[in-house]
Amino acid sequence: MTQRRKWAIIPGLVALAAVAALLSAYTGAMQQQQQQQAPDTVITERGAWGYSAASSPQGRAPVQPIAFPHPTHVQTLGMNCLYCHFAANKSTDPGLPAMSTCMGCHLVVGPNRPAMNGRPARVSEGITTLTNYWKKKQPVPWVRVHYLPDYVNFPHMRHVNAGVTCQTCHGPVQKMTRVYQYASLNMGWCVNCHVGNVNPAWKARYDCSVCHY
Numbered sequence: 692m693t694q695r696r697k698w699a700i701i702p703g704l705v706a707l708a709a710v711a712a713l714l715s716a717y718t719g720a721m722q723q724q725q726q727q728q729a730p731d732t733v734i735t736e737r738g739a740w741g742y743s744a745a746s747s748p749q750g751r752a753p754v755q756p757i758a759f760p761h762p763t764h765v766q767t768l769g770m771n772c773l774y775c776h777f778a779a780n781k782s783t784d785p786g787l788p789a790m791s792t793c794m795g796c797h798l799v800v801g802p803n804r805p806a807m808n809g810r811p812a813r814v815s816e817g818i819t820t821l822t823n824y825w826k827k828k829q830p831v832p833w834v835r836v837h838y839l840p841d842y843v844n845f846p847h848m849r850h851v852n853a854g855v856t857c858q859t860c861h862g863p864v865q866k867m868t869r870v871y872q873y874a875s876l877n878m879g880w881c882v883n884c885h886v887g888n889v890n891p892a893w894k895a896r897y898d899c900s901v902c903h904y
């Protein structure tokens with residue numbers, strides 16, 4: 692969501708709506724199929740509808756350069772989501788943790804893991820890869836899971852500050868060995884909550900210009 696195109700996009704949107712109607716049967720079938728698959732199934736290909744003018748597809752779970760385990764950090768270590776996604780309550784974009792956030796611990800918790808909790812001593816592939824990026828002074832090239840098209844305005848902080856939990860939209864990330872897209876991120880999904888169907892306390896404006904530039 693870097694380039695914010697203006698109202699000139701609207702005629703294009705109308706054309707897109709026609710295309711969307713044609714594709715909707717197909718998309719619906721695909722999404723149903725995706726929901727039936729195990730949550731961690733890799734869906735790296737974007738479907739025919741996955742042109743840049745649409746949201747990322749439900750079930751999307753790209754392979755990451757490091758198999759970062761949310762369950763270890765959130766459940767075992769008890770870390771708060773905002774420790775790493777530091778801007779979710781302040782900004783449109785929640786942000787991904789900087790290398791220094793990881794290395795604050797992983798300079799101490801290094802690749803050589805001692806025997807622990809009944810597991811034998813081992814070398815952690817994930818922490819080795821992380822340390823190699825750090826030595827090369829390179830950021831980890833995380834693959835983005837969720838994205839909305841450029842013509843949609845989505846302010847994270849408004850939602851987080853209104854008390855909508857991360858899990859309402861992202862599902863049980865604390866249990867995901869690999870992050871996958873839990874919700875459809877389509878327009879109906881947004882509007883359904885804004886009209887108050889998910890929780891009457893979460894009513895929000897839903898005129899077109901609220902979400903579209």
Ligand code: HEC
Pocket residue numbers: 704705707708711744745746839840843876877878881882885896897898899900901902903
């Ligand atoms: C609460 C947020 C929200 C509101 C309000 C909203 N939209 Fe959308 N709209 C979206 C999102 C998100 C998408 C992207 C959907 C996708 O890619 O699946 C979208 C996509 C579209 C598209 C592209 C075609 C498509 O379905 O993929 C058109 C056209 C559109 N909106 C028109 C409108 C009009 C007209 C209104 C007012 C009646 C409106 N929108 C109100 C969130 C919203």
Ligand code: HEC
Pocket residue numbers: 755759761764765770771772773774775776787788833834835836837838857858861864865869870
């Ligand atoms: C120790 C740091 C850390 C903590 C704590 C953490 N995350 Fe993450 N999160 C990451 C990293 C690194 C990525 C990118 C790699 C990936 O997708 O697995 C990520 C990715 C994500 C994504 C996918 C982003 C995208 O590309 O679309 C979501 C959603 C997410 N985290 C939500 C959460 C939630 C919700 C919590 C709390 C329950 C949480 N995270 C706690 C580090 C963290």
Ligand code: HEC
Pocket residue numbers: 757758759760763764768770775788792793794795796797800804805807814815816817818821
């Ligand atoms: C608060 C300290 C802390 C922070 C911050 C932290 N980690 Fe960890 N991480 C740990 C601990 C402790 C373990 C468990 C090590 C074990 O099981 O032996 C771990 C485990 C891991 C593992 C799995 C190791 C394995 O093979 O089981 C990976 C990969 C990892 N961390 C990557 C990251 C990345 C990437 C970041 C930054 C986004 C990060 N960590 C931030 C403390 C932290």
Ligand code: HEC
Pocket residue numbers: 692772773776779780784785786787835837838839840845847850851855856857858859860861876
């Ligand atoms: C109302 C639904 C909703 C809530 C609540 C929500 N998110 Fe998101 N999140 C989204 C959507 C939609 C996107 C895609 C945004 C885009 O492309 O602009 C996203 C994208 C992300 C990303 C990837 C964007 C990036 O910066 O790389 C992360 C990380 C993330 N969310 C973390 C969180 C965390 C952590 C929380 C809770 C503190 C949270 N989200 C709460 C809907 C939500």
Ligand code: HEC
Pocket residue numbers: 839843844845846849850853855859860876877880881882884885889892893894895896901902
């Ligand atoms: C689970 C419920 C939920 C979902 C899903 C959701 N929203 Fe919201 N949205 C809210 C709430 C609650 C607010 C805060 C209203 C307030 O602050 O008064 C809000 C506020 C907003 C605002 C600011 C509205 C204003 O009055 O300025 C925008 C823009 C927005 N949402 C866009 C979206 C888009 C785009 C999507 C889908 C990609 C989406 N929302 C999905 C609940 C939701």
